[in-house]
Amino acid sequence: MSEPMTHSEGAGEPTRRDFLYITTGATAAVGAAAFAWPFIDQMRPDASTLAVSTIEVNVASVEPGMSLTVKWRGKPVFIRNRTPEEIEESKAVAIADLKDPLARNANLDATAEATDVARSAGEGKENWLVQIGVCTHLGCIPLGQAGDFGGWFCPCHGSHYDTSGRIRKGPAPENLPVPTFAFTSDTVIQIG
CATH class of the missing domain: 1.20.5 (Single alpha-helices involved in coiled-coils or other helix-helix interfaces)
Known part of the structure; x- marks a missing residue:
């Protein structure tokens, strides 16, 4: 019951x-x-990481033909003020002659071709080149103003980049990547 x-x-x-x-x-x-x-x-980014997610670089003292290397997100970033001769030499290269035909520029569409202007700071600022200075083969740091094309040379495995940071010879599969950046004034570049 x-x-x-x-x-x-x-x-x-x-x-x-x-x-x-x-x-x-x-x-x-x-x-x-x-x-x-x-x-x-603990999964949130540390304050020091957030602080370096965007940096500003004053390039007023970088004369044509000179380069500057800064650290951004733990990686070197090459900033180069190219000479008119370097720009003309780079413009003369046909896209069909490039190992990697894509610009690899975070400021442009992913399918943009690796023209000289697409690899530089753009119209009116073609002399400025900003790129992450890590070889796309195995992550070494290339030497500036070196190699067969006068751009960058990675002595570890023999990758040669031209004055636009495009891979021209050697085992590297891609052009040096261009990070997101913008000129905030005539002499200051904001990266990130």
Whole structure:
């Protein structure tokens, strides 16, 4: 024979047992959130990382033919003020002669061709070249104003880049990447 129902069970009102279940569940949820928060919080970028996600570089003292290397996101970035001769030499190269026909410029569409203008700071600022200075073969740091094409040369495995940072000879599969950047004034470049 079954036990008779109490008044509160029959009427659908909460019992003490229901209250204990709800209280225990809420306490467990708060405890789990308090336990998990340090693990979730540690996944956010450190303040020092956020501080270097964007940098500004004053290039007023970089004369034509000179280069400057800065550190951005833990990688070297080559900034070069090219001479008119270097620009003309780079413009004369046909896209069909390039090992990698894509510009690899984060400021342009991913399918943009590796023309000299597409690899530079753009119309009116073709003399400025900004690129991440890491060889696309195995991540070495190329030497500037070196190699068969007067641009960059990676002595580790023999990759030669031209004065636009395009791979021309050697095992590297891609052109040196161009990061997101913009001129905030005539002499200041913001990278990132």
